[in-house]
Amino acid sequence: MTSEVKVSVPKKEDLESGAKIRLLVVDDHPPMRMGLIALIKSQPGMDVIAEASDGEEAIEVYDDVLPDIVMMDLRMPGMGGVEAILSICKKHPDAKVIVLSTYDWDEDIHRAIQSGAKSYLLKDMSVEEIASTVREVHEGISSLPRQVAERLEERSKRQQLTERERDVLEYLIKGRSNKEIASSLYLSEETVKSHLKSLFAKLKVRDRTEAAIEAIRHGIVQID
Amino acid sequence: MTSEVKVSVPKKEDLESGAKIRLLVVDDHPPMRMGLIALIKSQPGMDVIAEASDGEEAIEVYDDVLPDIVMMDLRMPGMGGVEAILSICKKHPDAKVIVLSTYDWDEDIHRAIQSGAKSYLLKDMSVEEIASTVREVHEGISSLPRQVAERLEERSKRQQLTERERDVLEYLIKGRSNKEIASSLYLSEETVKSHLKSLFAKLKVRDRTEAAIEAIRHGIVQID
DNA sequence: CGCGAATTCCCCCAAATGGGTGAGGGCGGC
């Protein structure tokens, strides 16, 4: 995959009919919700028909209003964006969700796209860029901004972590020692060290502290 | 010509309570800026007269428009909120800056208040709470929301780090070893270890990995 | 001036960590 991913499935009727694109806006920050609504309403041919402040509410409201597009934040208290996207796309396979996140962390981008998001935008992008992506996604074009696509590309270059390595990393982030990780996962300490060795190699770091920071930086594991 | 609408139609509030509160909105995210502008304009008695997308621009624009209140994000590319507040308050000691941040990290709150901010709001707060704080600050009342005040309280319970301890922590976060930190700061390795000991005690952690995570969690040091 | 706090450095020593290497079992794909 290169920097721009576009899969074109044009629908003439959408382009020609006067009907507006009907958006559902999901974000836990009231001012951001207001901004997105203002942004959408300022664009001809699109309108916000509903809003939600977390993943659970988003799922409910989606079923109620069946919007053309969902504009969704990723990190929200309670059910996050990824779970909401999975749930919505399972029930409505043609749902079109655009993620609008603060962070361009490669693991976040990957998780969002994997779970069914059609695009991934950043909150520091311009009104025009956001609006034009809404239009593209509505036309069935699944496009990623260059900056985001690059991050996804970087991720693919980084070797994938195995399940066990992720488990170890999770405890590592909590500040646990090898011994503690071993007993938590019912492993010998030697096995934990073994996983750590490959983990360090894959993350290209020398020690656990660097690993923790890299993991946080890439969004591989969440803090809090 | 007599085509100025502003002059001809004065609002009721303007007549009763004098002029509107004039706001400067500073945030690097276009949709958030739109949201804050929409939020302010939806409130009677206040108006947005200018906007900026980073610290430097904020300083310039402040001098130009001399707003009654600044609504400022903390983490922005280039010059951040803290530096901007310091610069503005130095030149205009009666400036009223309200920080509007995503994070309730105690160090962020402390730095903002120390540098001269009159209040610290979170982006997940309601429109009403944000608006009422603007009014309070404009009346000269410097109030902190309970949630934020509690965080600040927690911080005061944690022992302050010394300058040197911060220096060591900074390199620690970068994944440096004791030896590397020592040579970077022109210290003996023993001195670094000495600072680390008190650092661990103050942060109530057992090792450097926990220290790194705690430091990030509290916003003591920035990642990226 | 005495006190505390910060900074610098030292010693000792136990424990934890990280690197190298190897090895057996399981499981899926060609």
Add this chain to the structure above:
DNA sequence: GCCGCCCTCACCCATTTGGGGGAATTCGCG
């Protein structure tokens, strides 16, 4: 069946780390 991967565990060994002391210097504050 064989190959590659994952998972498990083991041993050796050097280095790093962290905890316990102590000590000299500076510097500001009452």
